[in-house]
Amino acid sequence: MSRRDFSKAVKRAAAARADGHCEACTARLAYGQYHYDHVLPDWLGGEPELENCQVLCITCHRLKTADMDVPRIAKTKRTSDQAISIRKPRQIRGWRKFNGEAVRAASRRD
Template sequence: MARQEFSKRIKSKAAERANGHCEQCNKKLRVGEFHYDHIVPDGLGGEPTLENCMVLCLPCHKDKTRLQDNPIMQRADRQRKSIAQGVHTARKPMPFGRKSNLKVKMDGTIVDRRTGAVISGTR
């Protein structure tokens, strides 16, 4: 997925709203010393809208990225990976129970609940 950058219009509106100050620490900003930040990171589906745009001085932006976005992104990444590998089931579901990913149909066919794919045909 391509990064969704803020449009010029959004940026200028955000800059207007910030009124020359960092929207986090309220420090006065100088030209070239700020970033337009995605409040909800782009990688997590944050939209390039004015509501999701924050004007941050460089130290604030760096902190936010390091302290907030990266851990969230890494966690989301881990979750995606573990789900893909099927290791997110800490508690073992009952075999073919309601929480199990597999179910046995009346005719004995085993299907994957998530995808509906047939795992094994009629016994």
């Protein structure tokens, strides 16, 4: 699924609503120092509409992405994988490589 960006009309309306301030921390936005962010991430079904658009300073956008969006998306992927029985490959313990061949690790008896 490709990312859907906001249209110019939506960006204009969101910028007018924000009135030159970050909508998270209310800091004054400098020219070019802000991002248009999906409230509900696009990957989770957030539509590119005005109700789902917020104007954030770069710092707030990075924090929101790292602390909220990425974990929510990862959890959604894990849950959907679990629902269709996709699991991580099992790792065999006690095996190691010896001259390019897998051999069972010998137990030590002293």
